[in-house]
Amino acid sequence: APLRVLSDAIRSRHINRLEPVEIGDAPTEVRPLVDALNLLLSRLHHSLERERAFTADAAHELKTPLAAIKVQAQVALAEPDPARQRLAMERVVQGVDRSARLAEQLLLLARLDMHEKLSTAPLAPGSLAKDAVLANAGNLQQKNMRAMLDCDMQAEINAEPVLIGILFDN
Secondary structure: OHHHHHHHHHHOOOOOOOOOOOOOOOOOOOHHHHHHHHHHHHHHHHHHHHHHHHHHHHHHHHHHHHHHHHHHHHHHHHOOOHHHHHHHHHHHHHHHHHHHHHHHHHHHHHHHHOOOOOOOEEEOHHHHHHHHHHHOHHHHHHOOOOOOOOOOOOOOEEEOHHHHHHHHHO
16 A cells, blocks of 8 residues: 555656655655655756756856857948958857857766766867967957966876866866
């Protein structure tokens, strides 16, 4: 009878109900099963919460570059001067490239959450850091900032290339 009550309680549950299963005065033999089931429901709930947070963060991260791309496209459409129109279109292409890179990074982060084994490769962090500084030189100049790189250019690490790229870009 207690197993039938437990089976009915689980079977009749709505898919979104992840709170612990209560079966009242269950025999002690059934309690470990209920406890294990409740632990599983708790882990599933936390996993879904992480997924929702990731989705919200991803949407937020993508909104800004997409808005910038739209503005540049509107500028290009409204610009009568071909040189300025071309510059605006180049910025659209740069924005699309940044958005694609961001999407790639978000997908990689999603894989990290799934505990998927990442591929690593020998990398030269000095070279990657130099590339990141050069790639961000325009932003630094706009903000009247300078960056200096002082590192061992011969050093090598074994790491996931995209993650290290994100690290240096940040």
